[in-house]
Amino acid sequence: MLKATNTKAIVAEAFTSFQGEGPWAGQRCAFVRFSRCNLRCTWCDTKETWDWSQFDPAEVSTKVPVPDVAAWVREQQVDLVVITGGEPMLQQPAMTALATGLPGVRVQVETNGTQAPCDQLAERVDMWVVSPKLANSGMPYGTRIVPDALTALRDTGRAVFKFVVTEPGHDLDEIADLVAAHDLRPVWVMPQGQTRDDVLAGMDALHGPAVDRGWNVTTRLHLLHGAR
Template identity: 25%
Template sequence: MKAPIVEIFSSFQGEGLWIGKRQIFVRFAGCNLSCNYCDTPNSQNASNGVLKSPEEVLEKINELKTPDLHSISFTGGEPLLYPDFINEIVDKTDLKIMIETNGTLPDSLYKIKRMNCVSLDIKLPEHFDGDWDENILNNEFLSLKSLVENNIKFYCKIIISPSTNLDVIKRIGEKLHDKFMDEKFTIVIQPQSPIEQWKNNSDILFDFSELLGEYFEVFTIPQTHKILNIE
């Protein structure tokens, strides 16, 4: 079994609830979506990866281990295109496992044997240059349902720009609340990089936070690795 890998590297997690944790990142090539803000566009096409076996990936992980290592992050691209490959690695390591996913492959998410944290993107219509497909949101909700039912730690991440429509966020927030009324889960609002574009637009971040804070625990966290100029 092999999967296309763009890179395997050690760095600090720059996003979300595990921010600042030392991780080994395994970046897969290939994605089932094409987001216009993607900060790793070379990972969208599977042909940009080098085919590696789980054993080769584990060997590199072992080479990169440091005393401060917290976990492995499977990212992409879309790592859930390769659930069986991920399971091969999960079976052979005791390290904590993080999955960074667009959430649109609920069946693949369900297959993963062990996950200590899932970062699940909620995609907005503005994230795509073409027509918006409501099935994207529906599949994300199915993934969330699976995580809730299996008591897996997760958070939702919503990437916003200065032009993001507040009404769109309100609609998605209300739909999330309606679907998961009894769950007080966490949403991370991630201001889109580069951070300079927020210099005169930071006030709207409070509007987004207050709107979603009616139903959820909310964090507003930029991509700190971009600020530090690290991978």
């Protein structure tokens, strides 16, 4: 059980579905989406976690005691929780309390790779899905790529590196440069897209080039099947 704590998490939403992306795609899980982000990617599909020009934070996020979040996860009777965002690593005390309060539940964290984890959190996370942003995000290089954070996540030994691709020709070369510069492995590439047709077209474009480079490809199952 979670120890008594006054820690609260700023949460955008929580729901049960299946993981749609990455190495654990297809697995039933509980998602806890933390609000707030330190990046402003042009193609972001969760702008309700940070874009206050379009959303009122009081309406799209709630401060929830971490024990309540942990209790909700346990009620879902899942063996996997995905902590995502936004950028959840901006709330590491809440993440750590949540992760340690769920014994027997695997913890996967989705992060943009700009924040290094504290030791207690690093020990409890079973898989880090690190998604460094490319130039296609519209963010400056020095903001979206933080070498010390990438190294810390890589050195946990439980990280995979997933890149969102909009233009395969250019983006794959950029990914190769980042992989070489920071020794980021294993690599997963994923097409950007918000519709079934976009995802399928992106998968067609990525398959051959990714195989040639020795990388993995992930689809976006939740978009293909109309899930969240």
